[in-house]
Amino acid sequence: MNLSAPLADVIPGARGQLLTTLVQLEAPVTVRALARHAEVAPQTALSVVNDLADAGLVFMQRAGQAQLVTLNRSHVLAEPLIELARTRARLIEMLRSELAGWAGLAGAWLFGSAARGGGDRESDLDILLVASTTPEAAAWGDATGRLVNQVQSWTGNQAQLVEHSRGSFALLIRDGNRLIAAIREEGIPLTQGSQSLLRMST
Amino acid sequence: MSPRPPRPERPRGAASRAPATLADARAQLRDAEVFLDAAASVEDPDVVAAHAIRAAVAAADAVCCVALRERSVDGSGLTAVELLGRVDPKLSAALRRALDRQTQAAYESREISVSDARMCLRQAEILLDAARARVLSV
Numbered sequence: 001m002n003l004s005a006p007l008a009d010v011i012p013g014a015r016g017q018l019l020t021t022l023v024q025l026e027a028p029v030t031v032r033a034l035a036r037h038a039e040v041a042p043q044t045a046l047s048v049v050n051d052l053a054d055a056g057l058v059f060m061q062r063a064g065q066a067q068l069v070t071l072n073r074s075h076v077l078a079e080p081l082i083e084l085a086r087t088r089a090r091l092i093e094m095l096r097s098e099l100a101g102w103a104g105l106a107g108a109w110l111f112g113s114a115a116r117g118g119g120d121r122e123s124d125l126d127i128l129l130v131a132s133t134t135p136e137a138a139a140w141g142d143a144t145g146r147l148v149n150q151v152q153s154w155t156g157n158q159a160q161l162v163e164h165s166r167g168s169f170a171l172l173i174r175d176g177n178r179l180i181a182a183i184r185e186e187g188i189p190l191t192q193g194s195q196s197l198l199r200m201s202t
Numbered sequence: 203m204s205p206r207p208p209r210p211e212r213p214r215g216a217a218s219r220a221p222a223t224l225a226d227a228r229a230q231l232r233d234a235e236v237f238l239d240a241a242a243s244v245e246d247p248d249v250v251a252a253h254a255i256r257a258a259v260a261a262a263d264a265v266c267c268v269a270l271r272e273r274s275v276d277g278s279g280l281t282a283v284e285l286l287g288r289v290d291p292k293l294s295a296a297l298r299r300a301l302d303r304q305t306q307a308a309y310e311s312r313e314i315s316v317s318d319a320r321m322c323l324r325q326a327e328i329l330l331d332a333a334r335a336r337v338l339s340v
Binding site (some may be wrong): 024025027029033037083086087088089092116117153185186188195201 | 224225228232233239268269288289290292320335336338340
């Protein structure tokens with residue numbers, strides 16, 4: 001899956017980029033501004049927007065010289081598009097739901113390009129797991145194996161797991177490890193207690 | 203009657219809003235989370251409210267970065283209220299409620315009460331939820 005633009009896997013090219021941006025924008029914008037935000041050529045944007053307006057998916061209104069556009073959120077296709085555009089949030093919810101059932105998990109974060117909103121089909125999903133005691137137990141091994149398979153099945157991307165015990169995690173914090181800096185800067189907590197774990201270990 | 207506190211001023215010609223990117227949205231969300239964390243970790247109602255209001259403004263900016271690709275830069279929160287009103291009037295009202303407590307406390311030269319501080323925290327949480335929902339999708 002293209003982690004930075006999941007909708008592009010379903011609707012490739014300028015149309016997908018424009019629809020993604022239209023879903024995100026919650027106030028009318030000029031076609032030129034829409035093109036800039038979607039990183040599409042203005043002429044291409046105008047052509048796609050006209051076509052989407054013909055389909056009733058986009059409202060167009062004149063404001064002086066400019067043409068303002070906005071997504072028609074009551075269109076029957078709007079809701080599926082909004083759901084597609086929030087694929088990344090849904091993936092995070094799925095990870096949280098999976099990890100909520102894990103015994104012996106003290107904390108977990110998504111980090112790396114997927115957490116920064118970047119990444120593509122080749123990118124790994126970097127996940128930091130902190131075990132309450134030691135990540136050596138057989139049940140832990142089964143759970144991590146299942147997680148790797150699930151991520152592959154959900155996204156087509158590989159999961160790259162970084163595993164620590166509470167103790168080794170505390171040492172990383174004490175030593176000012178780069179991983180901790182990355183987690184603080186960009187990490188998305190995947191369990192309830194993750195952020196407090198980051199605080200308590202300091 | 204207490205003297206009127208000075209209105210927050212902007213240097214002449216300074217912009218109150220600026221273009222924003224999705225990276226700005228993530229940074230604002232991160233700031234909002236840090237401020238809310240700080241608000242939850244102290245007891246003095248004045249300090250709780252101050253952190254909560256900063257969290258609320260940062261979360262509002264995160265929402266606007268995604269939804270408008272614009273954010274407030276005047277630091278007073280008033281532009282954030284106005285911008286947020288274009289996205290969702292309920293969120294704008296939540297931010298205004300939090301900012302009003304700060305203004306009220308300043309005008310009446312009194313400390314913020316525990317219930318005022320809790321109210322600011324609640325508004326910040328509402329705004330943070332809205333910001334998370336948008337930023338995690340992009």
